[in-house]
Amino acid sequence: MKFGVVRFPGSCDEVDALLACRRFGEAELLWHKDPDLHGVDAVVIPGGFSYGDYLRAGAIARFAPVMEAVIEFARAGGPVLGICNGFQVLCESGLLPGALLPNRSLRFVCRQVEVVVENPDSPFTRACDSGERLSVPVKHETGRYYAPVVPEEQVVLRYAPGHNPNGSQDDIAGVCSAERNVLGLMPHPEHAVDPLTGSADGGRLFESLALAPPAAAVAPLTGANAPVR
């Protein structure tokens, strides 16, 4: 498994993401101007403040040259993980439903939270059990998830009761695409991969990605989602 971690001007968690990926496979950085993905098997869009978060978080990053390749990769079924600012970028680019709004408190929130794995049937959570609780940090000011409709099977992670840090709708912490190959989440699994920092639970997501998919779980891709060969 080779991970590619996108670096935009203003990204700040790409090195932690790179090191988290390297615990479970190979990984390299992709630059925002790269026209292709260097043949990686999975893409991570890290946290930070891409393009200064000007206008709206993620609004300008979605037009970066590398994002064209990421969108094509995702439409062909490739796994894409967006963390924090990466989640905002994926929502703005239309790969994920919904949008992220300023926290209900209007404050920047930085703390450890617990999230519950609601759906272990995704490339990002297949190493987890349903209902498993993961301790991971959040750090954001624009993390209140909103979507007019989210099918329950697309809610992959929920803040544990009492842990919702931002007023997210239905305590949603992480949501995936209808095809389940794109996941966005506000908590930072890449900051929780070593027990030295208090929790290694975040590693479960990278571990899941590095696992080969069980043959039976690979749904045939048809129509618009079929890979370009």
Next chain:
Amino acid sequence: MRARVLIRPKEGILDPQGQAVEQALPALGFRGVSNVHVGRLIELDVEDLSQVPVMCERLLANPLIEDYEVMEAARHPNGGALR
């Protein structure tokens, strides 16, 4: 021509900024204030005003969470020139 775009949070979406301002005004003695919402104003010189709604849909606003309104604006007294 000068275009003005007003961007507002969509009705029904919680607007904590508007709420914070609404709560601050009575503290200053202003009464009878309600329904405060905080949005964004974008002004731009364009050759074709009909392009602006397209810009709003693609970049200036997020139509899922924001409404926008496009109008022609009078030029700023300083002509919009950079200092």
